């Protein structure tokens with residue numbers, strides 16, 4: 001039985017520089033008040049890579065040679081759409097990082113320990129990412145391709161969609 005009739009395609013791009021990763025604090029819309037990579041919906045007539053580059057420039061003001069590194073597939077109870085998210089990694093960037101109406105970009109340290117060489121960058125705020133991100137972030141940080149799937153279900157206590165089954169690797 002298949003009750004998810006449509007798949008929506010999204011992108012998410014993470015920019016690395018030295019031992020830091022750039023995340024955006026979401027100021028509006030989906031994933032409000034969470035940190036995430038830069039991305040959005042793949043529009044009709046563009047490829048996923050084109051969408052990723054466009055969204056990175058719209059939301060952070062920069063360009064980067066993006067490399068496809070992961071695929072996420074999410075199903076949610078009560079939604080007739082499944083989500084396919086292409087994850088991209090960019091090492092280095094061109095342009096000036098600019099806050100947009102949607103995202104406030106901030107650097108975070110990729111080293112587990114907060115050693116002096118990471119400068120002032122705080123460590124990755126895992127508690128402010130999407131719930132399943134901590135499962136695949138290690139692959140992203142190690143520059144290792146990955147894919148994963150999670151099923152979200154309405155949690156009656158927290159009254160929000162939370163992952164109930166997942167697999168990443």
Ligand code: 6OG
Nearest residue numbers: 010011012029030031038039040041130133
């Ligand atoms: P707009 O509709 O605001 O784009 N997105 C997720 N990202 C992560 N890391 N984990 C999830 O777990 C996500 N679900 C959706 C895809 C929405 C952005 O949110 C991402 C898009 O980049 C559930 O333009």
